[in-house]
Amino acid sequence: MLSITARNLASALRGSLVGTSSRVAAVRCLHGTEESAEEFDKRYEKYFSRDGIDGWEIRKGMNDLLGMDLVPSPKIIEAGLRATRRVNDIALAIRWLEGCKDKCGDQKATLYPYLLEKITPTLQELGIPTIEELGYDKPELALKSVYDA
Known part of the structure; x- marks a missing residue:
């Protein structure tokens, strides 16, 4: 599949370098249209x-x-949580929360709260506990750092 994609891309680029306008237009159409944040959320x-x-x-x-x-x-997080509740998968709901928390990156202290x-x-x-309520925010077998007083 990768070779087919690479071959199609190579032929499209070759056509654009030669100056064939129809192939250039085809390459530009691959990008699609931009959607707003509201449309993305919906x-x-x-x-x-x-x-x-x-x-x-x-x-x-x-x-x-x-x-x-x-x-x-x-809104998207809530929709995902409701979907996990409909299929009755609490583990997936917890993993969804963990993934969203992880996506906060270096802004975790402000964005996650x-x-x-x-x-x-x-x-x-929905009756779904948070990661902190379950104690999953701290490793179970973590050792105290030697640098902590």
Whole structure:
């Protein structure tokens, strides 16, 4: 599959270097249209809110989101949590929360509490504990640092 994609890309680039305008237009169309943040949020909310969505599709959507260079909005996080509750997969809900926390990166001290504040009503409604309530925020077998007094 990779070789087919590489071959198609090479032929498209070759055509654009020669000056064939139809191939240049085809390459430009590959980028698609830009969508606003609201449209992006609605698309993923709709994806997670579908009737009949199963665990595999939920995992696929979550994996796609966590692979992007962004932190999911609270609305998307809530939609993902509701989807995990519909399929009755608490482990997936916890992993979703861990993934969203990890996506906060170096802004974890400010961004993650904001996200928790926004999604706490949904967590309570669905009966899903936070990572901190479960004690998953600290490693179980961690040793005290020799540098701590």
